[in-house]
Amino acid sequence: MSEHDKIRELLALAAADALTSAEEKQVAQHVRSCIACSTELGAWRLIASELRRLPTPQPSSWLVQATLARAEAKLTEQAEHDWNGRVMIVFVAFAWLLTIASWPVFHFVSGRFGSLLEPQFSHTWIGFAAFTALGWLAGAVAAVMLAIRQRGERRLA
Ligand SMILES: [Zn+2]
Structure with missing residues (x-):
């Protein structure tokens, strides 16, 4: 599995802040040089922020x-x-x-x-x-x- 494929699998987790600091460093390093991953991470971040904006379900x-x-x-x-x-x-x-x-x-x-x-x-x-x-x-x-x-x-x- 190439570095690119490995990082791609981590992008959604990276957007959700669910990576270890070592993985986070790896992702950050890769997206600086990979436009595809950088773009995808941006998309995931957008989704993650939208999800965070949704109200937490409250019992009526x-x-x-x-x-x-x-x-x-x-x-x-x-x-x-x-x-x-x-x-x-x-x-x-x-x-x-x-x-x-x-x-x-x-x-x-x-x-x-x-x-x-x-x-x-x-x-x-x-x-x-x-x-x-x-x-x-x-x-x-x-x-x-x-x-x-x-x-x-x-x-x-
Ligand atoms: Zn990549």
Whole structure:
């Protein structure tokens, strides 16, 4: 391969400033004495400068907005999901705590005064079941109220 052919292959890269300094020197030296290569390098330089003048593609503002909105919705959904999980845990814990804590009180009260109304009431499992259900209901109401309050606070924040 002649020097001329070798340099010709490098001309496009030379115009794009993509050569090593050694190659650059070689090209510069050759184009001084070779009109064909000099002309071609000029053409490549023109193309390269035109390419550089083209605007860099930018994502449209609409796309940026839509992507941001989608990311935000995803984050909110995730936070909501975590929040619901926490509420559920609080609800269950509260309901059990309430049931366990209240049962001796209920047992004591109904044992003392229940006998006046219904002697066997405090000793039946139905009584306990009903009381457990009441405890869960109270727990649920408390959890829902807590959730509504917290949600309101989050909306304000
Ligand atoms: Zn040449």
